[in-house]
Amino acid sequence: MKLSNGVNLTVINAEEIQGEYDTRSFFYVLTLWLVSCWSMFTNSVQLLYLKLFRYRKKYFQKIMWEMGRDSSHVSSFFFDRFSHINHRAKYGAADWRSLDLFYNYHTKVKPSVRKNLEGFLTHYWMEKMENRQAVTNRFKIVVNLLSDAFCRFEQESEIRVLSIASGSAQAVIAAIKKNPDLNIKAVLIDNDKTAIDISRQNVKEAGLEDHFEFVLGTTRKIEEVCEQFHPHIIEMVGLMDYLTDTKAIRTVSRIRNCLPENGVFLTGNIRHNREMLFLFWVLLWPMIYRTEEQLSKVMTEAGFSSEQVSLYYEPFMIHGVAMATRGVL
Ligand SMILES: C[S@@+](CC[C@H](N)C(=O)[O-])C[C@H]1O[C@@H](n2cnc3c(N)ncnc32)[C@H](O)[C@@H]1O
Known part of the structure; x- marks a missing residue:
């Protein structure tokens, strides 16, 4: 399906991702x-x-x-x-x-x-x-999309992925484990030391210590890390839900500038849904909800053309993942 601004949207079936x-x-x-x-x-x-x-x-x-x-x-x-x-x-x-x-x-x-x-x-x-259930579906979609993105660079001697606001890094670890024949290097940035500590532990348990580096810091570190690491893929899932439009557009635009030709960016956003009231007043968890149109607008205003962006929603249409490719198409 195409949105009014020309961005492609796919709703993924639960069976396709063994989701809920x-x-x-x-x-x-x-x-x-x-x-x-x-x-x-x-x-x-x-x-x-x-x-x-x-x-x-x-x-x-x-x-x-x-x-x-x-x-x-x-x-x-x-x-x-x-x-x-x-x-x-x-x-x-x-x-x-x-x-x-x-x-x-x-x-x-x-x-x-x-x-x-x-x-x-x-x-x-x-x-x-x-x-x-929806956030678990998002996780599975991110693993699959990351894995697809790795395959796009299979000719490279080393595939580099940067994860921003990486949390416990479970999706990056799972995607790397899905592609044991590829030489993938990952850098994780998170501003919470406990997140860095748990991701370090998860990486160790997965036996992937040689593949990962860890950076304790905020999104301000993006350019500094990219200048040294030159990632082919940048993933920032779970942070847009807290960024205002201005900040989100600025951050995505900075990320886009760090990508090479054909470089891939993956992000996501929660969408308005009937449990929002519960999240706000019971979990006391305020987030910035975006429709598919609003999410695609952030991506295009940050510099990606509508042909370069694809949106993937899990079956509940609560979580959307945006995948953008720089330069081609
Ligand atoms: C919702 S979690 C997402 C974790 C992971 N990406 C995932 O999808 O499972 C958000 C993470 O962003 C980190 N974070 C929040 N603000 C940040 C910032 N300005 N720079 C870097 N990390 C940030 C938090 O510490 C947290 O680990």
Whole structure:
């Protein structure tokens, strides 16, 4: 399918990626909205109290963010009061900890869930929510697209990939493992030391130490790293959801300038969906949601032509991945 600006959009079937597509009933969504509304009330009262009596100079959004990331804050009786896994997903939101729970829910989390209240709540929210399933689908799409991108450079003696905001680097590791015959080198940039530490550990467990280098730093390091590393592929999935349009366009444009002819850029963005209220008020996880038109506009305003950009959405149409190729077409 083509968007109005000419960018190609593909919705990927769950079977194609061995993904998840268990859509929720109206009753489930209604429950989710009711729990969200109750949390909107209780968390607003707490927010107002903190703003008026503790942090007068801080913006509401900052207070809300810190409240959500505070491991002693409980958002909802129905979500994280009795499930430590749901609670971890809430205070670890936006970093590798939550994603680790989401990506590996079926292999790491579910087997340890017992048949009690905690187990019920974990199963009800963590397993069933469409957003959890969707982000896992995104992960699988990114692995496949990275792997396809590696194959485009199979003639090179060394294929170089840069991952920005790399988190625990699970997608890059999985894509490299899928292509054992290719000589792939990766540099990971993340501004969180714990993310660098866990990715180092994951790389070691995968036996890929010779393939990786780690940079603790922010997106400001992009040009410095690229000048030395000359990546063929740059991946930045999971960061656009927090960047305003101006920042997103500037960052993508800087990345584009670092790519060689035929170089590939991969990124992604969450799309508006019916569980947004829950993410905002229960998980206290504010994100910048973009439609497919808005995501493609960021890419084209950053300098890619519409023919150079393709969008891939997972079956729920909650997460989109954009793949752009510099210079050709
Ligand atoms: C949602 S995670 C995404 C991780 C990984 N790319 C994935 O998709 O699984 C976002 C990561 O971005 C990192 N991060 C946030 N702001 C950053 C910045 N300005 N520069 C570099 N990393 C950043 C966080 O530490 C976190 O590990």
